[in-house]
Amino acid sequence: MTDDCVIFGAGEYYDTPTVPDGAFVVAADGGLDHVRALGLVPDVVVGDFDSLQGRRPDSDARTIALPPTKDDPDMLSALKIGWGAGFRRFHIWGGLGGRMDHTIANIQLMGLLARHGATGFLHGDDTVITAICDGELAFPAQPVQCSGRMVSVFSLSDVSLGVNESGLKYELHDGTLTNTxxxxxxxEFRDGTAASISVTKGTLIVTFPIEAGMPSVSHCHDFTGDIGQLDTTISALLVRE
Structure with a gap:
């Protein structure tokens, strides 16, 4: 049994998704089209199905139908389902490209996971986007084909303190980044050199090439709380007095 929850969204698919054996698979709305194309059987299907091209899923225990006028986007609902099943590492396919607002929302959701001690990886066009809060991403020594490929670091929180970028072409030590x-x-990664990106206090968004492999994740402290309960109700913001 793997520790990974794999979520399929309705965005762009640049590469063929990889799904570890035994992964917990969640299809978020139109992501079900891609799950079906891969011949996979999802553990859970969730969404209002406004982006689904194929037939609607059967109404059974594996399907959670959401109202279209809701507060949580389908991707957040999928993450909450995975979280509720006990998973803290998420791989998201189809979470980038397509609508820009969805892409921005999904990057924000990586920050939400990070701020609760979990890790999410958005897979895109040979690029992965993740977030780290009060912790470190450690990459193994990079092969020649990864040398020179771009890795970028941004502060999602207003201020990120104690930022270190070690083993990269431009090294930063105990720096401060802001979200502006x-x-x-x-x-850039350096040939044959292990690299790490860390932050003492704050949340960073990190983009890196898929060739770098998945980094190991460690944290400065334990985290409490969760990302919230699954909400299947109509948005309270639509209620009129």
Whole structure:
């Protein structure tokens, strides 16, 4: 049994998704079309199905139908389902591309996971986007084909303190990043050199090439709380007095 929850969204699919054996699979709305194309059987299907091209899923224990006028996007509902099943590492396919607002929302959701001690990886066009809060991403020594490929670091929180970028072309030690500066844009891996990106206090968004492999994740402290309960109700913001 793997520790991974794999979520399929309705965005762009640049590569063929990889699904570890035994992974917990959640299809978020139109992501069900891609799950079916891969011949997979999802553990849970969730959404209002406004982006689904194929037939609607059967109404059974594996399907959670949501109202279209809801507060949580389908991707957050999928993450909450995975979280409720006990998973803390998420791989999301189809979470990038397509509508720009969805892409931004999904990047924000990586920050939500990070702030509760979990890790999410958004898979895109040979690029992965993740977030780290009060912790470190450690990458193994990079092969030649990864050398020179871009890795970028941004502060999602207002301020990120104690930022370190070690083993990269441009090294940063005990730096401070804010969410209105782009100092961490376009760094590079070095051939044969292990690298790490860490932050003492704050949340970073990190983009890196798929060739770098998945980094190991560690944290400065334990985290409490969760990302919230699954909400299947109509948005309270639509209630009129």
């Amino acid at each position: 500066m782009a100092l961490g844009l376009s760094n």
